[in-house]
Amino acid sequence: MNPVSYEIIDQIGVIAVNNPPVNALSFAVRSGIQAALRAAQDDASKAILIICEGGTFFAGADISEFGKPPKEPYLPDLIDEIEASGKLVVAAMHGTALGGGFEVALGCHYRIALDTARVGLPEVKLGLLPGAGGTQRVPRLVGIAAALQLILDGAPIPAIAAAEAGLVDKIVSGDLRVAALAYVQELVARNAATRRTSELNVPAADEQVFAATRIAVAKSARGQTAPLRIIESVQASLLPFAAGRKRERELFVDCMQDPQSVALQHLFFAEREAARIKDLPRDIGKRRIERVAIIGAGTMGGGIAMCFANAGFDVTLLEINADALARGLSIVEKNYAGSVQRGKLSEEDAGACRARIHGVTDYDALADVDLVIEAVFEDPQLKKGIFAKLDAVCRRGAILATNTSYQDVDAIAAATGRPEDVIGMHFFSPAHIMKLLEVVRGEKTAGDVLATVMALGKKIGKVPVMSGVCYGFIGNRMLQGYFREAQLCLIEGSTPEDIDAALYDWGMAMGPISVADLAGLDVGYKARQALAPDQRGDPRSYRVPDALVAAGRLGQKSGAGFYRYDPATRAKSADPEVMQIVEREAQALGIQRAPIDANEIVERLIFALINEGMNILDEGIAQRPGDIDVVYAYGYGFPAWRGGPMHYADTIGLNYVIERIEEFRERYGSNNWQPASLLKTLVANNSSLARWAE
């Protein structure tokens, strides 16, 4: 079916597009618009209106066409043709006019939008630049500085703000089609000019802005190439339009061919795919969730309560006594004050969210809730006791979830008479900020419970990924080998700064040693103590952490861990005392310390992640490689522009990965290094994870 229709209504040629779900500018849409535009030039219409059906104006180029041979008409040429039209062309926007979609509107002579619409150029998030004239037309309309901000930020802005800035001409409410037709009639009646943005001059700007923005971007978008190309492309808007457009095109092609863009596109689709459970029908019925209860008002419980309150849910927060409850609620209060201070929430909205959280100390208050999330500390007996209580108190059909990071969800479910209603919801700290939600499917978890929780995760603004039951689920299980190698590098010859710098420079949000200090060294210590000695991994890898804990160095919270922290500013500095401990422990183990180069540090840590990811896939703990990538990009500070550990493995080649792992096995022993059997199989078949996942 042709997604583009054309008809003349009251002398206006209306080009209407209907290409669900988001009216992406696919080949069929582009060619349909071109045909209609050409037909309109010679017919009885006096002006042309471009409008979309469904939930949104064009949400951009069709990303699923990227990487395939491009087909004419190309979007930039189509937009130039729209702008060159002898008859007036008007764009009518609703929903989200994004990327190439907004660039279509910028090529039109006038733009009208619903007051609820949002517009923007999110290409940077896909490692691209707005390559259909966006970097050339936006500066002509709003100036260099505002254009750089809009395009580098990538976040959509309300159409009303866009109108104030000069990107949209008219804002309306109600029926867009009716309002847009009236607007075009009005333009025709007053003989409005065919305003061509490409013919405008870019407002004069201080050229220092480019250098300053480059410096800012080197920090805020560390390691990324697209923002630098965006700056160059916007700078090219100072040239005559045709020359600027040519440079924009070259830079766009550079972006397209850059592995960073491929990685970011992979994550875009992986995130959406992760929401789908392979063995559940898409239309499976879901349970109604309106009232939510959280057990435990500690850092996690309070943060989870905020997530739900922020999304409009009624939240009951339970603690064991009034003191603990008051302490928990005061932290929530402080977090909301922080959000107001940082401009994330208005005073009024923060007050409304806070008012949705009701503190209680009695389990009877949970009798009617639809979902309970237990968020107490990691003590399996305590958790089982709570689930037995919930089983007695909660109504039939309520979903009972645990926020455990490591424990066996099946064992917790077995403490109830309704294991089918039990599930894991593993939030990441700080829970009201971090986007990842691991949804842990127990052996007996009912399909509708799983589907409900996956959908609910999205509703509260999280990125939900399903994991099967195992120690640490997807994310924390993989982290064990990563942390093991960080500690082994330390005791074998590196310093904490060497290790952190190697991973940070490679793109991780934070080095692993700093992460350990942030999480608290006592947390890892207690987790180890709860395991049998043969489950704790290589004993050499926790010699130093154990010694630091014994010395009262618990990480940031005690002012010292692997680093020393300034009590006032929390600024960290290297601590010679730590190196004395490291050297002492190395000597006790008979290790001759020798420096390790940054590349080897990175490969040992990252390949340990990849290898365990392979095991996780083989065991069916994760549904797909892309799910693991989403977990790492959203929950563990893995650079999104590398696509996540599994995509990265494909990018550098599984042959190379196995070669290095085998070398590590030779050098460091087979206890820590055994190539995963899936890795061996894929290499033997000359395959990749992407092909395996198809």
Ligand code: CAA
């Ligand atoms: N191309 C192809 N498919 C797209 C798409 C696009 N531009 N945008 C969204 N989709 C698909 C999604 O993959 C999803 O498909 P499935 O249902 O099969 O998973 C479906 O549309 C719905 O998307 P969401 O689940 O994300 O729905 P939402 O309502 O939460 O969000 C949205 C809608 C705000 C438009 C969001 O999808 C989005 O941000 N899309 C990307 C927009 C974008 O980046 N546009 C720029 C493209 S690059 C470009 O245009 C280059 C250029 O200048 C030449």
